[in-house]
Amino acid sequence: MAKVKTSLATLNRIEHVLAWGLHLLITVLLILVCWRASHWGVWVLSFAYGIVYVLGVVPNPPFKSHRLLWFALLSVLWASLIWDGPEPAYLVFPMFFLIVLITSPLRSALIVALLTAIAIATLAMHLGFSVGVVTGPILGAIIAWVLGISFQLLAQTLKELVDARATAIRASKSAGEQAERARIAGEIHDTVAQGLSSIQMLLHAAEKRIEDPQALAQVRLARETTANNLAETRNIIAALQPQPLVGADLQVALARLASTTPLGQRLSFEVDGVPRALPDDLEAEILRIAQTLVGNVLRHAEATSAKMTLTYQDDQVLLDVIDDGRGFDVADVLRTPSVGLPTAQRRAEKIGGSLIIESTPGHGTGISVRVPHTTTSQGTGS
Missing domain, CATH: 3.30.565.10 (Histidine kinase-like ATPase, C-terminal domain)
Structure with missing residues (x-):
């Protein structure tokens, strides 16, 4: 069971590191956007973007049941920022990972394609049309989508492996306990129960040969006591039998x-x-x-x-x-x-x-x- 707890802790650490890496990337990009801002409106939009993002990632977030609505708000704020300059367009890369993590692969692919088209159009508007302006966002989108889907599959596989190991450990423990119970039941059956059965038979035979009423009563009491103890022993054996x-x-x-x-x-x-x-x-x-x-x-x-x-x-x-x-x-x-x-x-x-x-x-x-x-x-x- 300790290995299962270790595996769960490792999986949680991986998810924790990746989440904080995404937080750090968005923070750095927002700082870059504010640093290159041409007017105060960009600061306001950047601050609003950061607030909405935090509201979606804090423990028990208000957008917990409405993840797509949360992402839609981020997308609107991002679309408002990209008209100021090329720097806000780079926020699309962490957004690729976000949409992959909160929705299905097919839906995330469609949304990633739409965001990529918007990013290309914006970069072309600010920097002019070139091969780099087109291929950069496309390659980034493909890499982000593939890595995001791969991480989801990896996390799901690890969780299934952890669950399977926990189930196997429980089954092994249960089988070991049943085997030990069965061994004890067999030992009791072969020793105590058989011994009591033999004593009962001997007392029954002796009972037929005794003529003294007082001695006969004592032997009969001993035989009945033995029979009661034998019945109780068999009940114990039955309780120790394998549960199935x-x-x-x-x-x-x-x-x-x-x-x-x-x-x-x-x-x-x-x-x-x-x-x-x-x-x-x-x-x-x-x-x-x-x-x-x-x-x-x-x-x-x-x-x-x-x-x-x-x-x-x-x-x-x-x-x-x-x-x-x-x-x-x-x-x-x-x-x-x-x-x-x-x-x-x-x-x-x-x-x-x-x-x-x-x-x-x-x-x-x-x-x-x-x-x-x-x-x-x-x-x-x-």
Whole structure:
């Protein structure tokens, strides 16, 4: 999150520097106009131009909702100034940038062309017609328009990148939290819950062999207390399960996972075959594997699109995650200490499945998880 804040601060600094550069340019040009003025009316118009300009750039400007009206007033004052001499005509160059920043590219191009024509006519009136008088304003207009549009596109791209990074960080943090919650739930299930279940069974068996009424009552109380604690432990385990599975079956949870990534619609999800109910623990592990694989795509693949497919076959369930990213050398990655793929592989093996990786540098990655489960399998969550 600190990197996101840094990127936003950098973008704000760039915009701040460019804005102050434009303020400085207009100030210098107005001083030049006043210095070369032939009568006091130019000073009045220059002062009015400066006041209108300031009213459009101060925080919470009065022209905030009427930017074109603000620019129209500046244009009228500029047109009034240019009849005095050639110097006011140079104010048109910062005005090119202003109109590009406050309106659409097409509309700004038309207004820039009109202002350029007025500037050429004015300069020709004062200095005489020449190639420089014509080409100077035209070249200035083209350069200003192109730079202004380029800056807008750059700023928009940077903002989108910052937003995408922030979304990716939030998604990564959420995935990490869910993975940790799932790990704790698994540890509780495999230790505390199983231990309480075993104690309950032993007490139930002992209850049938005890004849002493007092001892029988104590054993029965212990068994009931154990049953209550086991029920509470299972509630805790359920609360720690991955959030996408709450109130949803596996295919709905995977669809929800796919739709909430920074890739958006570029990460598609499909279901192949006839969906069927799976044991709760099996669905949870498949979802955790999917979270890991999708997280790898977001963090490492640099992919422009990806596809996740859940396939139901008669004897197995398959989860495939394919991306068009940069790919990698499978052998090198498996030799390198990491968390993502080894964790997904361990989870697959834990439920009796396997994880197959196919990837080539520069040609994307495909990962398939195959979990045995026949249509006649019976399984319920414990």
